[in-house]
Amino acid sequence: MVEVQARVARELDRLAPVLDGLGALFAEAGHELHLVGGPVRDAMLGRSHHDLDFTTSALPEATEKILKRWGDGGIWDMGRDFGTIGARRGEWVVEVTTYRSESYDPESRNPTVAFGDDLAGDLGRRDFTVNAMAVSFPGRDFQDPFGGISDLAEQVLRTPGRPEDSFGDDPLRMLRAARFAAQLGFTVAPEVVAAMTAMADRITIISAERIRDELVKLICAPYPRLGLTLLVDTGLADLVLPEVPALRLERDEHHRHKDVYEHTLIVLEQAMDLERRLPDGGPDFVARFAALMHDVGKPRTRRFVDDGTVTFHHHDVVGAKITRKRMKALRFSKDEIEAVSLLVELHLRFHGYGSGEWTDSAVRRYVRDAGEQLDRLHVLTRADCTTRNQRKADRLRRTYDELEARIAHLSEAEELASLRPDLDGNQIMEILDLPPGREVGQAYAFLLELRLDQGPLGPDAARAALLDWWATRSDS
Structure with a gap:
């Protein structure tokens, strides 16, 4: 406990330039201000924040006036309907929310918000006890009415009141339980798990966008297995990621x-x-979600052969379609959908490489088909080796090392990253005396296939090949 108190004191000292001055402004206006939620929890865990959440007795209009005096980077009020006003000052970002309570109508996808009267009521409506602690400003008094510090020490997630009431008010909190388990590495109290299991179907009233956002945070967390296992065991995954x-x-x-x-x-x-291999490191949602979804085509393609073996032919293609459909339902962006589904579709491509007998043409096509996802495909393909046979695992790793080396060699020699024919569209039209149209596109595709098969030809050889192709085409 002494160590925790020391960590909190150090963090509050670090935050003093923003906290003390902001607290004084609210006090001067006759309002209370309290640091709440993640920043308080993480201060006890020794983690720092520059994005700070506060709750206050002030209504949004009063909060906005105070923040205009405090900030130097503008005010935003997209959350005004929920009582939240945001502001920036230098590197600090704050969001201040009026004391509130919220609940869901059984038929609604959005919460009904009502402003509250005091801090205890506001903390009591929060999702978990470890997020229901506060520090008051400017006095720095610590508030923990629901035993959050004990649960933090025990690394367990509990709700401030009955979990059934909490999840009834906001069913998204069931997903947040899984997300926080994944982020913090905490266990979830048995009564919370029981309520999640009994009330799983309530998640269907939550919008796809809010579900998506929680899943992204869960998958990008340090311990996603914990969160995913909880979703599967409680039946929530059957409804949000079946x-x-x-x-x-x-x-x-x-x-x-x-x-x-x-x-x-x-x-x-x-x-x-393996995320360290990616240009931006990690966590990388696209690579992780592709890993999670890479085999989702197997249930639909499983076949038992007469000799007792099991096959999953074309599960890569089927899985890509399933992945695309699920991500569309969860309202992911087009770019994210295309990136993940492409990786799922290509995750078996390497195994056609066998013991290393791919031609240069096949290597070029591998790079061309992966496109901007090549680095992630390297990660997914390597991660997909889970055999316990060390000799087999070593052989696969060496073979993929050889493939990457060949890609690097060809990339240096042929600029594979910008793979294109030796002649562009304008040159094709000039050589064949064609106007813009479908035939130019067909000629371009022919030259690209030739480039993939034979590597760079140079303008003269490409021109001759194009004329031969056109003559053959004209004759037919």
């Missing part, structure tokens, strides 16, 4: 295929370990 629990295929009597669900979680964790 493709994942569907991976729990019953094993055949001879145990001749892997546990696909467990394999998927291992691939996700191994992809996380």
Whole structure:
């Protein structure tokens, strides 16, 4: 406890330039101000914040006037309907929310917000006790009416009141339980798990966008397996990401295929370990979500062969379609959908490489098809090796090392990253005396295929090949 208090004191000293002055302004105007939620929790965990959340007795109009005096980077009020006004001062970003309570109408996808009267009521409506602590300003008095500091020490997630009441007020909190488990590495109290299981179907009233945002935070957290396992075990995943629990295929009597669900979680964790290979490091949502979804086509494509083996032919293509459909339902952006579904579709491509007998043409096509996702495809393909046979694992790793080396060599020699024919559209039209149109596109595609097969030809050889192709085409 002494160590925790010392960490909090150090963090409050660091935050003093923003906290003390802002607290004084609210006090001068006759209002209370309290630092709440994640910043208080993380101060006890030794983590720093520059984005700070406050709650106040002031109504939004009064908060806005005070923040205009305090900030130097503008005011935003997109959350005004929920009582929230934001402001920036230098590197500090604050959001101040009026004491409130909120609940859901059984038929509504959005909460009904009512402003509250005091801090205790505001803290009591928060999701978990570890997020229901506050520090008052300018006096720095610590408020913990629901035992959050004890739960923080025990690394457990509990609700301030009955979990059934909390989840009834805001069903999204069930997903937040999984997300915080993944972010903090905490366990979830048994009564909370029981309520999540019993009330799972309430999540269907929450908008797809809010569900998506929680899933992204969960998957990008340090311990996503904890959160995903909780979603699957409580039945929530059946409603928000049903493709994942569907991976729990019953094993055949001879145990001749892997546990696909467990394999998927291992691939996700191994992809996380390989994120250092990516240009921006991690966490990388696209790479992680592709790892989670890479085998979702297996349940639909599973076939038992007469000799007792199991096949999943074309599960890569089927899985890409399933992934695209799920991500559209969750309102992901077009770019994210295309990136993840492409990785799912290509995740088996390497295994056609065998022991290293790919031609230069095949390597070029691998790079061309992966496009901007090549680095992530490297990560996913390597992560997808979960065999316990060390000799096989070493062989696969060496073979992929060789493929990456060949890609690097060809990239240096041929500029694979900007792979294009030796002649552009204008040159094609001039050589063939064609106007813009479909035939120019066909000629361009021919030259691109030639470039993939044979590498750079140079303008003269490409011109001759184009004329031969055009003559053959004209004759036919």
